[in-house]
Amino acid sequence: MMTFLMLASVLINIGGSELEQVEIDESSGRAAEANLTTVLSPRATVTEFDGTKRGAILGGEGTQFDIVVLNEGDANITEMNIIVTVYLTGGNIAKDASGSDLQWTDSVICDDLLSCEVESLGANSYLGGGAYTVKSLNPATQLREPVEWIPVIGDYEIVFSLEIPESSQDSISSNNELMVPVSVVDWFDIEVDLRWDLDQSDDGTEAASGPADKAFTLTISLNGSTNWDARNISIALSASGDGLDAATGSDGGDLTAGHSIMAGTLNSAAIIWQDMSDDANASSPDFQQFGPRYELNWGETFTYSGIADPDSTIPSGTYKVTAVLESFLVFAQKADCAREENVTIDPGPPPINETRQIIHMCDEGLNVADDVNANSDDEIMGGVTNFHDISVVDLTVLQGYDEGGSNPAYFFKDGDTVSVGYSRIMVEVTHRGSDTSEHYDWQVDISIVDYQGTEVATYTGDSCLNGMPGGMQYSHKYLGSDADLSVADLSGFACPVHEFGNGEFTVTATVSMVNSGNTTDMASSNDDVTADFVAFNNVPIVSLALETTGDIMTGDTVTFTLSAYDADCPGGECISFNWSRMRSDGTVDEMPMCDTDDSVPGSGWACNSMAGPDWTGSNAVWVIATDGIGGESLPSYAFPRVWNLLVISDSSDDVDMTYRITTDMLTALSFTIDDLPQLTSVTLPGQTDTFSSTVAVNYTPTVSYVPENVLEQSFSIVFLGDSNGDYTLWYQSGSAWGQLSDAVDSFDSTHVMMNVTDFGGGTLAAGTLAVFEGAEAGEPPTATISN
Numbered sequence: 001m002m003t004f005l006m007l008a009s010v011l012i013n014i015g016g017s018e019l020e021q022v023e024i025d026e027s028s029g030r031a032a033e034a035n036l037t038t039v040l041s042p043r044a045t046v047t048e049f050d051g052t053k054r055g056a057i058l059g060g061e062g063t064q065f066d067i068v069v070l071n072e073g074d075a076n077i078t079e080m081n082i083i084v085t086v087y088l089t090g091g092n093i094a095k096d097a098s099g100s101d102l103q104w105t106d107s108v109i110c111d112d113l114l115s116c117e118v119e120s121l122g123a124n125s126y127l128g129g130g131a132y133t134v135k136s137l138n139p140a141t142q143l144r145e146p147v148e149w150i151p152v153i154g155d156y157e158i159v160f161s162l163e164i165p166e167s168s169q170d171s172i173s174s175n176n177e178l179m180v181p182v183s184v185v186d187w188f189d190i191e192v193d194l195r196w197d198l199d200q201s202d203d204g205t206e207a208a209s210g211p212a213d214k215a216f217t218l219t220i221s222l223n224g225s226t227n228w229d230a231r232n233i234s235i236a237l238s239a240s241g242d243g244l245d246a247a248t249g250s251d252g253g254d255l256t257a258g259h260s261i262m263a264g265t266l267n268s269a270a271i272i273w274q275d276m277s278d279d280a281n282a283s284s285p286d287f288q289q290f291g292p293r294y295e296l297n298w299g300e301t302f303t304y305s306g307i308a309d310p311d312s313t314i315p316s317g318t319y320k321v322t323a324v325l326e327s328f329l330v331f332a333q334k335a336d337c338a339r340e341e342n343v344t345i346d347p348g349p350p351p352i353n354e355t356r357q358i359i360h361m362c363d364e365g366l367n368v369a370d371d372v373n374a375n376s377d378d379e380i381m382g383g384v385t386n387f388h389d390i391s392v393v394d395l396t397v398l399q400g401y402d403e404g405g406s407n408p409a410y411f412f413k414d415g416d417t418v419s420v421g422y423s424r425i426m427v428e429v430t431h432r433g434s435d436t437s438e439h440y441d442w443q444v445d446i447s448i449v450d451y452q453g454t455e456v457a458t459y460t461g462d463s464c465l466n467g468m469p470g471g472m473q474y475s476h477k478y479l480g481s482d483a484d485l486s487v488a489d490l491s492g493f494a495c496p497v498h499e500f501g502n503g504e505f506t507v508t509a510t511v512s513m514v515n516s517g518n519t520t521d522m523a524s525s526n527d528d529v530t531a532d533f534v535a536f537n538n539v540p541i542v543s544l545a546l547e548t549t550g551d552i553m554t555g556d557t558v559t560f561t562l563s564a565y566d567a568d569c570p571g572g573e574c575i576s577f578n579w580s581r582m583r584s585d586g587t588v589d590e591m592p593m594c595d596t597d598d599s600v601p602g603s604g605w606a607c608n609s610m611a612g613p614d615w616t617g618s619n620a621v622w623v624i625a626t627d628g629i630g631g632e633s634l635p636s637y638a639f640p641r642v643w644n645l646l647v648i649s650d651s652s653d654d655v656d657m658t659y660r661i662t663t664d665m666l667t668a669l670s671f672t673i674d675d676l677p678q679l680t681s682v683t684l685p686g687q688t689d690t691f692s693s694t695v696a697v698n699y700t701p702t703v704s705y706v707p708e709n710v711l712e713q714s715f716s717i718v719f720l721g722d723s724n725g726d727y728t729l730w731y732q733s734g735s736a737w738g739q740l741s742d743a744v745d746s747f748d749s750t751h752v753m754m755n756v757t758d759f760g761g762g763t764l765a766a767g768t769l770a771v772f773e774g775a776e777a778g779e780p781p782t783a784t785i786s787n
Helices: none
Strands: 034-041 066-071 080-088 103-109 135-138 143-146 154-163 177-185 188-196 214-224 230-240 244-249 259-263 265-274 288-296 301-310 317-329 332-346 352-362 377-384 390-399 410-412 417-419 421-431 442-450 455-461 491-494 497-500 503-513 528-536 541-546 557-565 576-582 606-610 621-626 636-638 641-651 656-663 671-675 693-701 710-720 727-733 736-741 744-746 751-757 767-773
Touching: 034 154, 034 177, 103 135, 188 230, 188 317, 188 377, 214 230, 230 244, 230 301, 244 317, 259 288, 259 301, 301 317, 301 377, 390 417, 390 503, 390 528, 410 417, 417 421, 421 442, 421 503, 442 491, 541 621, 541 636, 557 621, 641 671, 656 671, 693 710, 710 767, 727 751, 736 751
Parallel strands: 417 528
Antiparallel strands: 034 066, 080 103, 080 154, 135 143, 154 177, 188 214, 214 301, 230 259, 230 288, 230 317, 244 301, 265 288, 265 352, 317 377, 332 352, 390 410, 390 421, 421 491, 421 497, 442 455, 442 503, 503 528, 541 557, 557 606, 576 621, 621 636, 641 656, 656 710, 671 693, 693 767, 710 751, 727 736, 727 767, 744 751
């Protein structure tokens, strides 16, 4: 069965509207303001001058949509949708295989957390803490899941838009949309895999050891975005090394001299050319040309075996077997098959002919590289007596430590987005030599480079005493086998601390042998690993709580506690706190005694302070959290209500009056009393007789407090009298009299005291206070006697 593969380059003009950059005046305050700042994935495809596309998406490979959204306003955003639309060139919306538009709406913010990601986005906050993956509702699971686009070949414009229904939450619409041009390309790959037959490792990197012959197998297979077939795949095999005596392939080829093979099955009569003219005659003997070709079709694999014979005459040596993709052919209609031919465009008479270029199908044009170079060659190592090799196995960024710097919560790999701040870069190394009883001393050197190519940090490590997952520890040992693991272990770890800043970084870890004498690492290709990370800062969140209950009086101790969270350090060890309060006079007390003190672990998380007179009222106490890497929280407030006891006195010739009041008012209460002439023939409620006053004064306060500002109050008067006298104290404001007290206490040998306690309402209003003798004590007055 013949398989035809069409390889074509398609030039598509980029259409759509050009997004305009608008300068925004940030000098004036505003409410909520959504800003779509960046598209993290997919990245824009860049077409070089030679037509090469950099950053293109491989056809059939799924991609997600990652963006950065910032609320740069002063209020919360309570409703927002994210719309992602994939456009074809020319402006039409692209469609999927079922004919549906490639457009997704993510209802990310609303008051229904069953339907939305978050309820609101706070002021000066990033959606998702920095990087957000666009999601949609899966009808089958009823769960919000990341949108994944599996694209077909072509050029597209992906438009990301923010939709804010409340116009008051987004005054600037020009920063709500970004467009990313992307190209999706076909890709074709020939995978070369070489390994020892006895290699049981997952990645096929185990070295062969010992003097016996070593069998190996080469496997060739096809990968790509679509089914395709290859012809005459030429593989160059070689074997070399001072520890090798001979290396022979299954076809008898001498690999030490260099040997090429054709991967595939020989077809002696393969079609190598076919006429694609409009007037081609399939019955003509010239319609097709045939020739021998080695064919490897989609879904097939080709294997080739061989034997490496180590040199048993030398005490030690190393060797390797290498396989490299040299070239291959593809049968397709392509430019290599073009020919100029005379074509009759009008049979006449007279006939009219013209010369046209016809693109036929053929397998001419030798290809020397596929689209994935990483697996176009392979090598396997071996050693006689001993092959020395150590390698880097893995690189992981650890974050989310607790207060003790232990138990990381997050593990990041190549391509992940990390938080800024405290991190550990954990590197795992291992023994790759042929004899694990050979011990190697080692160290790892780590280099961190920013997106501009500037090296920002370097570290050297050979242990991980703190910060490994699960509370594990690793003290430095040699790499190798050891019965009780006291001296050596097959794997080792290093995990230096690094503080990530904002930006894009490339981390490279390189392992090397140290203190090794004449022993050297014989395979440098596995000595290093590189990983890329994008770092964002997550601001802390703090919440302040008043713990003191009941009525708070000046002189009492007021207790506050707080809770805080920072995604960069879930344990809170990187968070510090600054406390402040508003005094009664409107000035600010910075409260340094409550702030975080770096020399006192755990300080700043609570505050006990005695409430002085300048705490009187309901004045704000607030806390701001910082994470030491540029992140600062919004303030969190508490409003303790503090009461102050005031004692005020005044005297006239006949009366001494003392007023006691507990209030949260700042304006001090004062009053005056002035003697009145004796009141005569006074009619009192509930009395049949009339009375004359023993003493009487006009009471005049300077201020009045409403009931909400009075916790409790009382007053007393002292006047000349007999402790056995039948006195009652009355109050008149306007025309009505009301009885206040009939309690008489001896004050001294000549004076008595009458007290009025726990009367409700606000402070006593201006009026007349009078003492009458002989009036019967009646019911308490029904009318209020205070403000």
